[in-house]
Amino acid sequence: MNSKHRPDTQIVHTGSRPEEQQGVMNPPVYRASTVTFPTVDAMNEAEANRFDTVFYGLYGTPTTFAYEEAIAELEGGYRSVTVASGLAAIAVALMAYLKAGDHLLMVDSAYGPTRKFCDNILNRCGIETTYYDPLVGGAIGDIIRPETKVIFTESPGSLTFEVQDLPAISEAACNQDIKVMLDNTWSAGFYLKPFEVGVDISIQATTKYLAGHADVMLGHITAKSEEDWLTVKTAAGLMGHGGEPDNCYLGLRGMRTLSVRLERHQENAMKLANWLAARPEVDTILHPAFSQCPGHEIWQRDFTGASGLFSIILRNYSRERVNAMLDGMDLFALGYSWGGFESLIIPFDPRGSRSATKWNAAGPALRLHAGQEDPDDLIADLERGFDRLNDKV
Ligand SMILES: Cc1ncc(COP(=O)(O)O)c(C=O)c1O
Structure with a gap:
């Protein structure tokens, strides 16, 4: 879609291809586990392009691809990855970048289960978490270590509402091989454009405003660059995470009225x-x-x-x-x-x-x-x- 359109126009049209589906406005719900191929060559080719084509239910169907395309456009990123919930999106994003011996800087005002994930799962994997003051701003540079690989932010904190200085944090992290991640659920990607404030990875619980009707569990991760998208998509696939097509359909429908x-x-x-x-x-x-x-x-x-x-x-x-x-x-x-x-x-x-x-x-x-x-x-x-x-x- 023409990226010059204003946000209100963008969310109405993004991810929509009626000409490819007999004029129907919304993408049909393609549910799939098995996908079949006419020849071995076609099967091998699909496997080589498994993130871009319909190859296996987990990696995506036209419905999940349409939703991911729309989300990436809403947030202004390269591409998105959908998973089963907002918490799964947080877990997948962190696991995609962290390994034993690495250090994570996590905002002290984070969503409770994000904290529990760090303390119970990352900790068990040999990944150390340091919690930092949400108002630290550029002084985060003082607590970055050589082994720090991710700075996780949530702005505003979804209970206590501290707003973080994301440009200052991103500036302190830049050129240090550190990924800045944002839980962007509160703004719905509509009131804050994450990549304009220096973030590398934006995460949302689609469950909230995007789906918008208190009946969907879904999450997504949007990457600023192709390299980051591939890292996240690969990790999601390896851990068995993918967006559920019915919920992606509802997420996209919700976006139209966001x-x-x-x-x-x-x-x-x-x-x-x-x-x-x-x-x-x-x-x-x-x-x-x-x-x-x-x-x-x-x-x-x-x-x-x-x-x-x-x-x-x-x-x-x-x-x-x-x-x-x-x-x-x-x-x-x-x-x-x-x-x-x-x-x-x-x-x-x-x-x-x-x-x-x-x-x-x-x-x-x-x-x-x-x-x-x-x-x-x-x-x-x-x-x-x-x-x-x-x-x-
Ligand atoms: C800020 C924030 N991030 C992530 C989540 C997790 O989303 P989900 O409920 O889809 O796992 C929540 C849920 O309340 C939340 O408030």
């Missing part, structure tokens, strides 16, 4: 955050568009928008009062994944999953996902929740 959905998530989240900021129950708003949020200026510089996920820190309420608030919510559901049409809320306490930084919040923390509902109904739900928090009902 812009309008994100706009609504953004608007609703801003409305909720502004209302919450004026409430006496709330101590801090952790939303990248708020000046209180660590790294707010970097968000202003590097991102073109904000999605619907943010956190708040309450004043010093007991766990019982917080539970009373959350147990009675009408519209906000208690649930971990996010990026779907619905509003969500969870309590969290990062103290057990920090080692490079200290979490010194005044009170308990809540993460909210602003869904697509009418924001005034969401505010009314929160208002009733605050009554329960204050023991007024």
